[in-house]
Amino acid sequence: MVTPVPVRKRRGALRARRLASRVLIYAALIFWTFICLFPIYWTVTTSFKSAVDVTQGHLIPWLDFLPDWKGWRSLGLSPDTILGTSTARAEFISRFVNSVLTSVGAALLALVLGSLAAYGLSRFRYKFAWMRNDDILFFFMSQLILPPVVLALPFLVLYKALVLLDTTFGLILLYTLTVLPIVIWIMRDQFNSIPIELDEAAFVDGLSVWGAFIRIILPLAIPGMAAAFILSLVLCWNEYFFAALLTSTDAKTLPVMVASQTGSQGINWWSMAALSTAAIAPLVIVGIFLERYIVSGLTTGAGK
C-alpha cells in the first residue's frame, strides 16, 4: 500500500512539467506571432485613423476609435473618391503597374535563362577553357556577392549611353541579373531530382535534346519553377537601391514612391499607412496563399 503513492506523485509531477512546457511553447509561439503581425496590423489600422487617434495611440477599431477612410481618400482609393479623378491615384497606379511589369518581367526572364542553364548543368558536362561544370556554377553563384553599389554607377553611365535610363526594360535586365543565381540554384536541384532515365526514354522515342527537355522534363519541373518564380518576384518587387538610382519619372517603382513620401517631413500618417498597406498587400497575399512554394523553393536551394 505504500509503493503506489510515490509513483502517482511522480506521474503527477511529470504531467505538471509537461503541461508547463506546453504552456511555455504556446506562449512563445503567440508572442512571436504578435511580433510578426503587429506591425502589419498597426499599418493597416493606421490607414483608417484620424490625427487624434494616431496621437493618442488608439489601437482597436470600433472600440478605441471609429474607422474612417481618411488614408485611402488621400490616395483616391476610398469608396467616395474611387469614381472621381485623382492625381494621387493616377500616380499610385502607374507606380503599381511599373512594379508589376518590372518584377514579373524580370522573374520570367530569369526563369527562362536560369532553367535552361540549370538543365544544362545538371545533365551535360561542359568544358570552357579551364572551366568545368562546377566552375561555371560557381561563376553564376559568385554574382550573388556583388553588392549593388558596385554595379550602380557603371549602370547609370552605361544606361545613359544606351538610352535605357528610367525605362522598365533597363530595370528588368538588372533585376534578372540579381535573381539569376537563385533561380539557377533552385532549378538545378529540381532537375537533379528528376531521374535521368526519363531523358533517355525520350531519346529512345526519337526526341532531340530540346524535345526531351521541353516535352518531358519541363512539365515535371513545374513545382521548382513556381518556387523560383515566386522568390524572384518577391526580391524584385521589394528592390529599392537600383530603382532609386536608375529611375526618375517614367519607370519609378512602388518602393521608390514609398521612400520619397517618407523622406518629406510632416507627412500624414494615415496616407503613409495607406500607401504602405497598398505596397505590401500583394506580397502578403502571395505569402499567405503560396507559402508552400516559397518554403519548398528556399529549402531545395539551401538543403544541399
Place this chain on the structure above:
Amino acid sequence: MQDTSSVAAVRHDKVASQRIAATRKSLGQGFVILASLVLLAVLAVQILHVSGTISAGFSDWRPVLYAYFLWSVALGAEQVMARGERGLRALFLLPAVLFTVAVVIFPTLFGFYIASLDWNLSSLEGPHFNGLNNLFALFHDDYYWNALGNMVFYTVSVLGEYAIAFGLALLLNAEIRGRKFFRVAFLLPMMLSPVAVSWMIGKSLMEYRFGPAATLARDLGWDNPAFFAHPWIARFSIAAMDAWVSIPFIMIILLAGLQAMPKQVLEAAKVDGANGWQSFWYVTFPIMLPVSITVLIIRIIFKLKLADIVINVTAGGPGGATDTVSSFIYRVYRDRSNVGYGTGLAIFYLLLIIVFLTVLLRISHRWTQRVT
C-alpha cells in the same frame, strides 16, 4: 548527382560524335565572322563618332546593344550548325552566360575605370584621369572606415538572428496545433519590402512621440525612448529591424533541416538519459551544423548589402553611427555627386568582401570537415 550525369555524358558522347558536313560547318562559322564584323563596325563607328573623328554615327549607343544581341544569336546558330549535338547542348548554357557576361563583366570592368577618375557630376569640368588618388583618399576618409566598422557589427548581429531563428524553428518543429498558421505568420515579415518596413516600424512604430513601441518603452520605465538618437541604441534598432525582415529566411531553412533529421537519434539520446538541453547541445546542434553554416554564409552575403533600411530610416545618422558601406556610398552619389570617388569606394569594398568570404568559406569548410 555526379554519377548520373557522367552516365548521361558517356551516352551522349556517342550521339555527339556524328559527322557534320563541312559546308554546314563553314556556313556557321561564316555567320559568326559576319556578326562579329557587324559588331566591331558598329562599335568603331560609334567610338569615332563620339570622339568627333567622323560625323556619321548613331545618336546613342543602343545599336551596339542590338549588334551584341545579333552576335549572340549568330554564335548560337554557329554552335548548332558546326558542332551538331554538342552545339545543341551548349545552347542551354549559352544564353545565361552571354547575358551575365554582358551585364556583369563589362560593367564591373567599367567600374574599375570609373574608380580611377576624378569625376564629380556637379563640377563643370568633366571626368579626368587621376590614377590611384581615389584609393589614397579613401584611406583618410573617416566616415568610410566608420561605415566599415559598422558592417562588422551588422555582420556579427547575424549570429543573434541565427539564435532567434533556431529557437523559432525548434518551436515550429515541436508537436503543436495550428502549425500551418504559425508558419505563415512567422514567414510574413520576409515578404515585406524593406522600404515599407522602414516606415511601418522605423518611422511610425518606433516614433518618439506616439509610436506604440515608444509608448510601451515609457510604460516599462524608459523615460526617453529615442530609438535613433544615441549611436549604440540606433545601431541596435537598425539591426533589430533588419532581423525582423530576415529571421524568417533563416528559420525556414533550419526548420527544413530539423524535419529531415532522423527521429531515432533523439530517441536514443533520451534512452541514454539526456535532458532537453543536453540532447539539443550534443545531438541536434552538431547534426544541424552544416545547414547552419550554409544559411549563415548566405545571410552574411545579404547582410553585406544592407542599405534600404538605413537610407530610409536614419540616413546614416546620428553622426554616421548606423551607416553601412552601401548607404554611405549612396549618399556620396546622391548628395555629393562624386561618382569617381564613390565607385572607388564600392570597388574597394567589393575586394574586401571577396577576401573576407574566401577566408570564411575556407574556415567553415575545414570546420565542417573536422566535425563530421
